[in-house]
Amino acid sequence: MERVIQRTKAIKMGNPLDATVMMGAQASEDQYQKILSYLDIGKQEGAEVLTGGEAFRQNSGLENGYYVQPTLLKGNNKMRVFQEEIFGPVACVTTFKTTEEAIAIANDTLYGLGAGVWTRDAHELYQVPRAINAGRVWVNCYHAYPAHAPFGGYKKSGFGRETHKMMLNHYRQTKNMLISYGKQKLGFF
Amino acid sequence: MTARIIATEQAISLINELRHTHGPLMFHQSGGCCDGSQPMCFPEGEFKVGASDVCLGEIAGCKFYMSADQFNYWKHTQLMLDVIRGRGSSFSLEIPLGVRFHTRSRVFTDAEIAELEGT
Secondary structure (H helix, E strand, O other): HHHHHHHHOOOOOOOOOOOOOOOOOOOOOOHEEEEEHHHHHHHHHOOEEEEEEEEEEOOOOOOOOOOOEEEEEOOOOOOOOHHHHHHHHHEEEEOOOOOHHHHHHHHHEEEEEEEEEEOOOOOHHHHHHOOOOOOEEOOOOOOOOOOOOEEEEEEOOOOOOOOOOHHHHOOOOOOOOOOOOOOOOOOOO | OOOEEEEEHHHHHHHHHHHOOOOOOEEEEOOOHHHHOOOOEEEOOOOOOOOOOEEEEEEOEEEEEEHHHHHHHHHOOEEEEEEOOOOOOOOOHHHOOOOOEEEEEEOOOHHHHHHHOOO
């Protein structure tokens, strides 16, 4: 974790027009306020702030920008910061002892859009992602969105899938045309 | 009496303004996927609530609902309806006014939880 904290602290914030800046502002004030509210409830629920945890203040004319520090929270999966998608630069960390426990934590949620597994074990590589109820499980990678891969959520994360060729059927009707080529009358009259 | 949902003065004043335009109102807290997790304000009855929703109480005469399975994860927190500036992206009634209802949360004390569970 020490290395993760160091990497998180090394994220350079500032004016997004500066090419060396890695993270700019949040997209809107309501998103900014929502993230700060999550940091507040996370701390109230007893999550430990490993780094960040506050708005990001800077000078140079961006004092009122919607900047949030990259944040790592340590806690347990019952906390709301673990259960909901914060949609901000906040990652929540918890611990597990067995693979079964890790799977139980991954599935103890109302949602199931994306999940990630990191392992060097060839069995876990297949068995763990199969056991996780999420529409996409990244294994030894994360946040890749190739255009042809089906994307969508389990549980309350949504209906259906997008972006795979087979999804085109969602937008199409199947029409059945029964055409007789016969020149003879059908014989009813 | 401990309430599960309370509101700031600004929220109540915005509710009164919206009620003047739209009539009786209701709230439903949206789920926590993607950029959800926001209180949604609708004309009363426009959002169909059912057995899978829980009513947390009323604010300024408007019922405030949440889905029951979400409530399971939220029930240890008191919610406070507030208003913030900025145009949100949703169908909630206040959006065209350039403001957004916002849910703030506070963890109940043990005494408050005992009182709530006693009711």
